[in-house]
């Protein structure tokens with residue numbers, strides 16, 4: 001495990017430094033685990049073992065077409081008339097058929113090539129000379145056919161063409177795709193060791209949040225948008241999630257954090273809201289209180305609450321909880337708590353740009369990297385981030401196919417930047433990053449991240 005990073009002394013840090021701090025904190029505290037799963041349940045997971053091919057695929061030479069199998073001499077000889085032999089359907093055993101240069105065996109796609117046979121001519125290229133022709137165009141056994149010349153190996157799928165027995169099939173750390181599941185199934189592999197999903201607790205709430213989705217919220221109350229949104233984000237990124245709703249009681253939150261750490265054993269937790277400058281900042285108050293309690297089984301070991309130089313998502317917090325085991329050995333484990341700001345768009349943006357890369361590091365998936373596109377603004381329009389801050393603008397992304405064959409990525413930022421405008425964010429596909437001190441005009445290049 002990596003050493004713990006030092007937490008910032010200053011109250012404002014750059015988005016890049018803060019992202020690195022979250023990554024380093026999770027790398028230093030989260031133990032990567034693996035588990036065995038039935039093959040069909042491994043889609044989207046990451047392999048935790050190297051796998052070698054148990055057998056060559058294909059594991060016998062077979063036909064790529066419905067047609068006639070020929071010997072190498074038969075395929076090349078001048079006389080193009082052949083006697084039709086016994087059928088060779090897929091699944092049959094064709095090792096003991098007579099080998100003759102003037103016999104062509106009707107062979108089906110995937111059927112084993114008869115021993116001593118080396119080429120296949122598709123049935124469409126055959127002409128029946130004598131005997132009856134069936135609906136598929138094959139002549140009956142004993143009939144005569146005319147076939148064009150063929151080369152050695154034509155339409156033959158050779159042993160080991162895809163992979164040879166003993167070759168490396170897949171390595172630990174590779175994503176398990178549907179095609180890989182198929183390839184492993186064809187090897188007879190029925191279960192796999194995969195990386196376990198990180199366990200993430202998502203805590204949202206505040207006294208203004210009501211969970212009663214049936215009734216219209218009372219005056220001053222709102223429904224929880226951030227809990228379901230964070231569950232969806234972390235779940236889609238490969239985490240096993242547990243969602244918890246809280247109020248504004250500091251004692252209750254201390255109890256919830258303690259119980260979850262001891263019973264559910266999350267790898268880390270994400271809170272949303274309750275960290276800025278108000279009077280009831282429950283998350284900041286609870287974590288600060290946990291720094292001061294002595295002899296509790298779960299205590300805060302470090303906390304940092306400050307600002308990341310960005311908008312939205314400025315107010316941020318990071319804490320480390322230490323859970324001491326009940327065993328005599330006094331062993332302990334650390335659980336990071338990432339505290340995101342409560343405005344829904346701030347939660348969304350912070351998750352995408354600060355948490356997603358760190359989670360990807362644990363799941364083994366690859367977090368989307370920033371890409372660049374071209375800003376599509378109105379004529380004369382200029383965009384600037386607030387002074388000293390990186391701004392993340394929600395934007396529509398369009399791909400435009402130019403007449404010269406090039407493809408341009410056009411980014412149209414939402415003119416409204418309010419961090420309560422979640423519906424508008426839901427109509428965007430990307431976050432455009434505006435760097436501090438830069439004036440952006442239409443046609444300028446900007447980096448973006450997918451939402």
Ligand SMILES: Nc1nc2c(c(=O)[nH]1)N[C@H]1C(S)=C(S)[C@@H](COP(=O)(O)OP(=O)(O)OC[C@H]3O[C@@H](n4cnc5c(N)ncnc54)[C@H](O)[C@@H]3O)O[C@H]1N2
Pocket residue numbers: 204205206208209222223224225226227272273274275276277278281312313314315340341342343344346419
């Ligand atoms: N005096 C100052 N006030 C504020 C500052 C500041 O620097 N000085 N920063 C503002 C910014 S920017 C943000 S972002 C917020 C962050 O505040 P908190 O993280 O403490 O979040 P809350 O106050 O709890 O909530 C903010 C906002 O979001 C709504 N919210 C919270 N949770 C949810 C949820 N689960 N679902 C839907 N909506 C939620 C909440 O009702 C508030 O409207 O602070 C600013 N203030």
Ligand code: MOO
Pocket residue numbers: 310311312313314315341343345346419
């Ligand atoms: O950091 Mo706040 O996110 O600007 O709304």
